[in-house]
Amino acid sequence: MENTINLEKDKLRNSVYINMTIFLVGKLVSLFGARIMNFAIGLYVLRTTGSGMSFALTMIVSTIPAIILSPFAGVLADRVSRKMVVVVTDVLCGVLLIIVYPLSMRIGLSFNLVLITVFFLSILNTFFNITMETSIPNIVDEKRLTKINSYSSSITSLASIVGPVLGGFIYGFFPIERFLLIAGISFIASAVSEIFINFNFNDAPAIDRTREKVLIEIKSALNYVKTKKVILLILIFAVFVNFVFSSYIVSLPHIINIQLGLSSEQYGLIQSAFAIGSLIFSLIYSLLPERKNGYKYVIYSLMIISALMMLTGIPTLQIFESAFKASLLIYFIIINFSVGGALVFLNLPTFILMQRETSDEYRGRVNGLLGTASLSIQPMGMVLGGLFLDYISGFALVFICGLLFLIISVIFARLDDLKELFL
Structure with missing residues (x-):
């Protein structure tokens, strides 16, 4: 009987660690792709336009969707399968960049195309980030809630340090269009890993998800x-x-x-x-x-x-x-x-x-x-x-x-x- 209990505990502990590992690896891949691309886009805009206002406009366009859409992203995260939202938004980010890649190779990466790409990426990332943050308490047990949040914060900091360094290195050897392809592949790789996350590991009480008007x-x-x-x-x-x-x-x-x-x-x-x-x-x-x-x-x-x-x-x-x-x-x-x-x-x-x-x-x-x-x-x-x-x-x-x-x-x-x- 004691051996059975110990086996169940080991199985539970291993499941938690697997869930944490997949979550953190997925975030690492996705964040590194995003940081590298953002750094490259920033350099590209500054060097091609020579305008600080153009760079500022890029930052504004990337921020506005998050300000406006965060409450609506929260409603979606509470209404539907959170795994579906996380995987689909990451896939759509990857598909968007992979579509823009050949387009930029053919007609060039204009400032308008940059703004459109950044705008739609910001929309998708808003829904992804809100839903992923909402899901964390369901991914691990109560004991490891602090650890997964700490590791998640560490990965964000690591990406902030290493992402621009890698971005600067790659930017010196590859054309800007390659960044779009690299980031697109990163997003899709992240989505594939997220498929294997158990978003219902730490089950919450049954929720009445009756559809009401968003507002x-x-x-x-x-x-x-x-x-x-x-x-x-x-x-x-x-x-x-x-x-x-x-x-x-x-x-x-x-x-x-x-x-x-x-x-x-x-x-x-x-x-x-x-x-x-x-x-x-x-x-x-x-x-x-x-x-x-x-x-x-x-x-x-x-x-x-x-x-x-x-x-x-x-x-x-x-x-x-x-x-x-x-x-x-x-x-x-x-x-x-x-x-x-x-x-x-x-x-x-x-x-x-x-x-x-x-x-x-x-x-x-x-x-x-x-x-x-x-x-x-x-x-x-x-x-x-x-x-x-x-x-x-x-x-x-x-x-x-x-x-x-x-x-x-x-x-x-x-x-x-x-x-x-x-x-």
Whole structure:
């Protein structure tokens, strides 16, 4: 009898690891293809048009669908088979790029064709990302929810580091059109691997998926959020953090390149440090005990990021005018590495708590609302940050951002109901 129980446990454990492995490998292949292509497209647009506005327009076109369609993607994720949505959207991304490849070889890759391709890819990726995030609690058991989220974050960080490097290397040896083919094959390979994921491993209670009008379902998700205090707090928290952090991000290139005169290559190294910090601390987080000290991680991370933001503007003070460029480079690498690591310990506990506290019936729509709220607030933060830089100073902007993070950490620390849920 004992041997039978042990065999069942081993079988269950192996099934979880197989599910996790297939999920992570699929994400790795898909993300690397996307990062390489995005880097190549960015370089291509800048070099062929010579216009920063054209590059910005490409970024805007890739962002708008996510802002508008995230709630609708959430409804779809709650209505139909999530495996079908994930596989089909990845296949369609691959097919789109493989179709554009011979078209670009025949008539050339015009700027208009780039915009159309990026636009449709953004639509498909919005539905894919929302559905995949919604599915994570169903792919693994409760014990491994932290691990799969940590590994997923690590893969995203790794792709952010290695993708542009590979993209730059390949871009030097192959025409831009090859990137379309490489990315298309990556998406299809990812879709094939996702077919073997068991999306019902951790079965949720039976859900009544009665078809209602989409807007009614989005409204029902809003009503659901209002009744779930913890989810409402996390949504408000995410909007605030994204707004402040967007303003902070705008300040970095201005402080580093304009005020301090570091080169674009040095700024690239500083940006890489952020992704490296995220990668290393995501792996560290995966090794920590499940559901231990999540609340403390969030509070301490907010305080650390607050201090780092305030420190960002220190080199702009007159007493540091004669500082060596190498010293400033090391200083900002340490700052960005630390911010990247601290954000892991801020984002993962709150995201995992939201996964646990959201009913499977509403998880897709809630993720969609979170995506729209977070993305739509970023342009406002960037605009406000830009105005601060034009009319006040970079030092004042990052100090205020740090102060706001400190205030939210104090507010967060006083929410006893939330504290109990993290433990």
